[in-house]
Amino acid sequence: ERKIRAPRGPELNAKSWLTEAPLRMLMNNLDAEVAERPNELVVYGGIGRAARDWKSFDVITRSLKELNEDETLLVQSGKPVGVFKTHADAPRVLIANSNLVPHWANWDHFHKLDKVGLMMYGQMTAGSWIYIGSQGIVQGTYETFVEVGRQHYGGDLTGKWILSGGLGGMGGAQPLAATMAGACMLAVECQPSRIEMRLETGYLDHKTDSLDAALEMITTACAEGRAISVGLLGNAGEVFPELVKRGVRPDVVTDQTSAHDPLNGYLPIGWSLDRWERTKTSDPAEVTRAAKESMKVQVEAMLDFHKQGVPTLDYGNNIRQMALEMGSEHAFDFPGFVPAYIRPLFCRGIGPFRWAALSGDPEDIYKTDTKVKELIPDNPHLHNWLDMARERIQFQGLPSRICWVGLGERARLGLAFNEMVAKGELSAPVVIGRDHLDSGSVASPNRETEGMKDGSDAVSDWPLLNALLNCASGATWVSLHHGGGVGMGFSQHSGMVIVADGTDEAARRLERVLTNDPATGVMRHADAGYDIAIDCAREHGLNLPMLD
Amino acid sequence: ERKIRAPRGPELNAKSWLTEAPLRMLMNNLDAEVAERPNELVVYGGIGRAARDWKSFDVITRSLKELNEDETLLVQSGKPVGVFKTHADAPRVLIANSNLVPHWANWDHFHKLDKVGLMMYGQMTAGSWIYIGSQGIVQGTYETFVEVGRQHYGGDLTGKWILSGGLGGMGGAQPLAATMAGACMLAVECQPSRIEMRLETGYLDHKTDSLDAALEMITTACAEGRAISVGLLGNAGEVFPELVKRGVRPDVVTDQTSAHDPLNGYLPIGWSLDRWERTKTSDPAEVTRAAKESMKVQVEAMLDFHKQGVPTLDYGNNIRQMALEMGSEHAFDFPGFVPAYIRPLFCRGIGPFRWAALSGDPEDIYKTDTKVKELIPDNPHLHNWLDMARERIQFQGLPSRICWVGLGERARLGLAFNEMVAKGELSAPVVIGRDHLDSGSVASPNRETEGMKDGSDAVSDWPLLNALLNCASGATWVSLHHGGGVGMGFSQHSGMVIVADGTDEAARRLERVLTNDPATGVMRHADAGYDIAIDCAREHGLNLPMLD
Ligand SMILES: NC(=O)c1ccc[n+]([C@@H]2O[C@H](COP(=O)([O-])OP(=O)(O)OC[C@H]3O[C@@H](n4cnc5c(N)ncnc54)[C@H](O)[C@@H]3O)[C@@H](O)[C@H]2O)c1
Ligand SMILES: NC(=O)c1ccc[n+]([C@@H]2O[C@H](COP(=O)([O-])OP(=O)(O)OC[C@H]3O[C@@H](n4cnc5c(N)ncnc54)[C@H](O)[C@@H]3O)[C@@H](O)[C@H]2O)c1
Known part of the structure; x- marks a missing residue:
């Protein structure tokens, strides 16, 4: 029986915060407070794993500790398969989990591969190391x-x-x-x-x-x-x-x-x-x-x-x-929750933005809570959420916070957090990420993309572009998954996490990634013809060349 | 009726060679000498298109002309959907073509979307702008x-x-x-x-x-x-x-x-x-x-x-x-050509490497032919191919050359071509790319990944990682396609093209991309247990952490 708990505090175990962060977050996903069945490396959602097996886990952590600032680790369905020379602005980790060629993309084939140790189910944030509990x-x-x-x-x-x-x-x-x-x-x-x-x-x-x-x-x-x-x-x-x-x-x-x-x-x-x-x-x-x-x-x-x-x-x-x-x-006369209530948020790039304090110190989160309220003063629901969350929800593993914010706000918050790290207001860097269930990062015709206005529910070019763009913008790790939420064959989605370590380089990357990532969601919904998204794109000056 | 022909010569129509190159290569794909049905934007392979429709084509070319050196254009199934701020080492174009959530990944659903203008079939090199004819x-x-x-x-x-x-x-x-x-x-x-x-x-x-x-x-x-x-x-x-x-x-x-x-x-x-x-x-x-x-x-x-x-x-x-x-x-007693004859090449990262002279000048290609022979002196089959190709195969569109070379050689050639551009030995930059049918870039269980040693034929994590890594390494454009070669539902694959414009920055990117890209193929085959690939990985000092 292994007990995994992410290191806390300001000391590095890896060569930089860009590699220390995925190390801690992988370990945090397998913390007994966070994971449903940590011994089987299962984080949540039935069989959603953080790594394929314990050998893979050990080699990932070793690789992360050794990784240089111009290198990138590749993870294939929870197994570390290669380390390559890239550059400082490139992601430190690239992840592809549970992807199958469509004709074979079903549970039967998946289980066959899983059984012989060739695959792993990554769910959404289990295999991409940014699950934060309930x-x-x-x-x-x-x-x-x-x-x-x-x-x-x-x-x-x-x-x-x-x-x-x-x-x-x-x-x-x-x-x-x-x-x-x-x-x-x-x-x-x-x-x-x-x-x-x-x-x-x-x-x-x-x-x-x-x-x-x-x-x-x-x-x-x-x-x-x-x-x-x-x-x-x-x-x-x-x-x-x-x-x-x-x-x-x-x-x-x-x-x-x-x-x-x-x-x-x-x-x-x-x-x-x-x-x-x-x-x-x-x-x-x-x-x-x-x-x-x-x-x-x-x-x-x-x-x-x-x-x-x-x-x-x-x-x-x-x-x-x-x-x-x-x-x-007439059963379908009343709507599903995404088309009716979540999609208007997605149209403005609003979705499950989240961050975690690598220090392990709850105070770091409380300070960021205050900063969020300061920077977004005119959103009472958000303020209410932050107050109530602090009061009524216990942290699981590394202290973290989720709140739904959109295009513009995400980059603003990211830059502010980075400045707080730089000034020593926070006791260590924070990571910023999101669920794969987000505005621009998922194609899932039975859930997130049900009933798209233009009928493009099943088009998965969008999450692939989202992952490529996050990679090109300098996210710290980027993931491409299949089958999360609704199971094998029914979804494709991508994740990203970025480190705010207080440096100027991080600030530049944060601004790009936390703008581009929600912007792909606004783009996707504008392309599908949603007025809210088109207005949002115009308001933020997005360059969507076919819209003009 | 439109007649498309890529501009030739050393003058730029876009702001740099990194954007001039995709501009010329897109146009070249629709050159009457190259494309099967240029009027329908069909390049090859039945209905493999270079752009979704003429409006998309026009807006792509306009966007490429305006694109700055820290911007990236996103193309979704042949339609330009967004321009985003990235950085100098990021790809200038990111492409996702014909991708469908697996349960809907069939010709019927594709045709439905195609008909209403929401999709395009990209084949392999049609929608990724690096087709070079027969x-x-x-x-x-x-x-x-x-x-x-x-x-x-x-x-x-x-x-x-x-x-x-x-x-x-x-x-x-x-x-x-x-x-x-x-x-x-x-x-x-x-x-x-x-x-x-x-x-x-x-x-x-x-x-x-x-x-x-x-x-x-x-x-x-x-x-x-x-x-x-x-x-x-x-x-x-x-x-x-x-x-x-x-x-x-x-x-x-x-x-x-x-x-x-x-x-x-x-x-x-x-x-x-x-x-x-x-x-x-x-x-x-x-x-x-x-x-x-x-x-x-x-x-x-x-x-x-x-x-x-x-x-x-x-x-x-x-x-x-x-x-x-x-x-x-007993029909299947004799083998398919890939497992029997192509896979040993794939194991060493050998595949359909190719380049095109943006100048339009055949002499540029002949000079690179000579350079290839000089740098790879001990491969008579390669020399023979180059001689015979020059003698017996006519150029279609921009002069180009294909030859199958592997890990190590590709980077060596890319750097040498870049130096030739720098020294003025070539009259303009060249682009270097490959087919999607390559060592590390495709999952296609009925063809390229038929009968993999470990049974991982249908695992498509590999081409996704290949695309992400090429993006992280600084390829000039990167693409992710579905359904090429064998049709909807049966394959996923990725492409990359990189410009050698003679600069030092290009040299650094070329070395990374042209090493990492074939290295992912060696990695994928080593992971599947092929000795040739494992030996090749060791020989080239690849860092495959689970191999040790
Ligand atoms: N789309 C989404 O994002 C999303 C999010 C959360 C939950 N869900 C769905 O919501 C459902 C519930 O999820 P869960 O994890 O809570 O499941 P669960 O099985 O843990 O809980 C279901 C509960 O319903 C109760 N129940 C069953 N029949 C009942 C009846 N006739 N009357 C009253 N209570 C009854 C059960 O006792 C049980 O406590 C699932 O179908 C899940 O897929 C979807
Ligand atoms: N896997 C690959 O990479 C790959 C590459 C090339 C071709 N192919 C396959 O090879 C086949 C041929 O491709 P193509 O583009 O040349 O097709 P094609 O239809 O253009 O040519 C087929 C030729 O076969 C001839 N033919 C038909 N029946 C014959 C018979 N009984 N005896 C003699 N000749 C006969 C036809 O007259 C025709 O000229 C296709 O099935 C294609 O999918 C596969």
């Missing part, structure tokens, strides 16, 4: 709710409440994200243990098994303008239609039961947990049928809300598809 | 034959003869390549017009419709050590078995009928050309059946030669697959 999902959900508020409620969710189902691994972030965004949440969850766990970590405020009591709490809080969350023990497939029947009108409706997996993820209406468990093994087909039938009932209720004008969204659990397959013809 | 196919075939000679005949094909079928678009290069390699060739072709055309261009020496006469010519020439080629009017499906029956033993056997397309590409045994044409429309299923039945007969004859120990190879026309489908169980 802060990411809280923030993504927060941004979605805030954007719902912007589009439907004049930017203010005070006194509004969100109805949802599921308090599992990801869904458990919903009540915290909702209250952070200023809204109340009623979350229907069928397993008491899930409700308990969320209460313990402070992500959920109250629990009850009575719908009346839940509505009472929500109504009172809304009337008083307080944001609270209530976990209701129950079946979403029963509660949603009951609310319709009673004429109760939530302000937002969504769902995060595991509908994508009808055998294991959704309790059929009227079933006990016990019967569910037993039938999974004794008659899996019957569970699947019953679960999908119940999902249809829930979706019909969601469609009723939608028809009443309540903002209703699919949060990427595929529940619409399941209902459609059971004969609910 | 010299490439002659040289590729020459190298294959030379390697057959090396492996089976001590490097000397004098007095040996090659049996093949088909003198079409690509296959017509066979007789010239064979005689250049020192061997005689008997090529069976069923259409008189094809034989005539090859005689006219000097690619073929003699024609006959008598097998006896053909064998007489071949036998005599072989005995006298003369390399001649004979086009025999006939059906390969009949002639191949007849030779087996007679006990005639060729020294090498292959085939380049269009077996991959059984409806249009292979004349069934016993059919007249007239019946073939008529039946294609009246009863296509019958043509297909009869053609495949005949291919089976031809493959059985090839298997007989193979059993006798005659080197027998599939030249990428899929004839083995067709025979297998008709019940020829």
Whole structure:
């Protein structure tokens, strides 16, 4: 059993901060506080790994320690395969994970290669060494709710409440994200243990098994303008239609039961947990049928809300598809969350920007929090997020922060952080990166690029150009992955991380990379015909030659 | 109707040679001497385009003329989509063509996108602006034959003869390549017009419709050590078995009928050309059946030669697959040309290196020919190729040369050419590039990466890393394509071109790029366990950290 923990403090183990940074971040991804199964090198997302195996891990760390400032290490699906002479402004590490020629790009072929040690699943930020724990999902959900508020409620969710189902691994972030965004949440969850766990970590405020009591709490809080969350023990497939029947009108409706997996993820209406468990093994087909039938009932209720004008969204659990397959013809009448709420952000290059303090010192992050507020004074949602995150989210591994900012702001923040390092305000350099789920870095027709205006959902030239441009602009490491989020065959995406070590050279690189990277997102959406992106491009003076 | 011809001479139309070069090479790809259908912007390979449409072409050329020395132009499937600030050592152009998320990576989806103007098929060197006409196919075939000679005949094909079928678009290069390699060739072709055309261009020496006469010519020439080629009017499906029956033993056997397309590409045994044409429309299923039945007969004859120990190879026309489908169980007993003959070259980073004189002056190429011989004095096959190419192959568009050289040699030549530019020995800069079909730049399980030793045929991390590394090393333009050669879904590959403008900066970039690019090929093959590659890596001191 190996225990990995990134070195802290200002001392170098590698020859420069440009190589010390990937060293620490790789190790941080495998920190027991961060990784789901560190012993198997699994960081998150099922089997998303940071390195192919322990030998590869050891050789990567050794190579990084030896790497010179004009050299570049190549990593192929988690294995270090070569060190090459490049130059000071080139990336120090180039990564390609899980990429397969399309005709062979399926789980079967992948597993065959994985089994014989030729491949690794990199997910998004697991194999590209910039995963920072559950802060990411809280923030993504927060941004979605805030954007719902912007589009439907004049930017203010005070006194509004969100109805949802599921308090599992990801869904458990919903009540915290909702209250952070200023809204109340009623979350229907069928397993008491899930409700308990969320209460313990402070992500959920109250629990009850009575719908009346839940509505009472929500109504009172809304009337008083307080944001609270209530976990209701129950079946979403029963509660949603009951609310319709009673004429109760939530302000937002969504769902995060595991509908994508009808055998294991959704309790059929009227079933006990016990019967569910037993039938999974004794008659899996019957569970699947019953679960999908119940999902249809829930979706019909969601469609009723939608028809009443309540903002209703699919949060990427595929529940619409399941209902459609059971004969609910209009299932896709309400939208997926990306086209409806995230895409307008992507159009302005706004996405999951993040940074980590290589010092290991939480104070470094708190100082950058303050700096962000100072530089972006007029964004109350952002300020609120930073305050609430500090208060309610624990750091996992190296202290880090995520916040959704866009073109212009990213470069501004990067340069400011670099200056803070230069002046000694921070105790060591920081790394700045993002999720692959971002504005210009992913092609994923079932999620991030669902329903693009021009029909270009499946065109993956864009993330490839994003990676090449980040490489040409001087990111510290650049990655190209396949299959993240939605699995083999369904996505291609790229990542980048850049070091702010306080030098002038870093400042030049930061300005280029943190401008160009979100700008490719604005470009991609402008090319697809989105007005917000076209306006944003004009406003920032982007040179998009076919636009003129 | 537009007539495109690249500017010649030492005067710049753009701001530097780094942008003048892609400008001229894009235009050269659409020169009527070079392109198959310049009006449709089609360069070669069916529908391989240089730009998406004329508007895109015009804006690319305008952008290149305006581009500054710290800017980079992004091209998405032949359309210029953005200009970004980078730095002097970064590529001036980054290209991604025809890339689709794997689940949608098929011709149907591609055609849908192509039709509405969202995509373009880039083939390999069409969309990456380094196609140089038929010299490439002659040289590729020459190298294959030379390697057959090396492996089976001590490097000397004098007095040996090659049996093949088909003198079409690509296959017509066979007789010239064979005689250049020192061997005689008997090529069976069923259409008189094809034989005539090859005689006219000097690619073929003699024609006959008598097998006896053909064998007489071949036998005599072989005995006298003369390399001649004979086009025999006939059906390969009949002639191949007849030779087996007679006990005639060729020294090498292959085939380049269009077996991959059984409806249009292979004349069934016993059919007249007239019946073939008529039946294609009246009863296509019958043509297909009869053609495949005949291919089976031809493959059985090839298997007989193979059993006798005659080197027998599939030249990428899929004839083995067709025979297998008709019940020829052992069809795959003889190998494809890449695993058998090209891979040993790839293991040493040897592949289709090429360069073009931006001056337009043939003398510039002749001077580089001389320089190549001077720097690589001990390679008679290379010298022979250069002499014969000068004598027998006409330039198309800007004068250019292709020759297969490997790790070490490529950088040596690049630096020497740069020095020639610096000293004024050449009248303008040259560009140096290669095909995507190269050692480290392609994943294509039905062709270039068929039957890899470790089973990693479909792993496309390698070409992606190749592109990223070329970008990080300072190539002038870098491209990432999908579907070249074998069609949508079946390949991913990358290209690079670099300018030798005589400056010291160019020298530094040339040394890095022309070392790293073939080195990724050696690395990829060493990783797959090929001894030749492992030895080559050691010999050149490559840093492959998992090898030690
Ligand atoms: N697109 C995205 O970015 C994104 C992000 C987060 C989650 N998701 C999707 O959301 C879903 C949830 O993810 P997770 O990680 O939380 O899954 P999970 O399996 O950990 O949690 C699902 C929860 O739903 C509960 N549940 C099941 N049936 C129920 C019913 N009938 N009524 C009430 N509760 C019920 C389960 O008890 C469980 O706690 C998944 O489908 C996931 O793919 C998508
Ligand atoms: N893998 C590679 O790199 C590579 C390179 C070159 C060619 N190829 C393959 O080689 C094949 C030929 O390519 P091409 O461009 O020359 O095609 P083509 O269609 O232009 O030529 C095929 C020729 O074969 C002749 N032919 C057909 N049936 C015949 C028969 N029964 N007997 C004698 N002649 C017959 C035709 O008359 C025609 O001239 C294709 O399948 C192509 O894919 C592969």
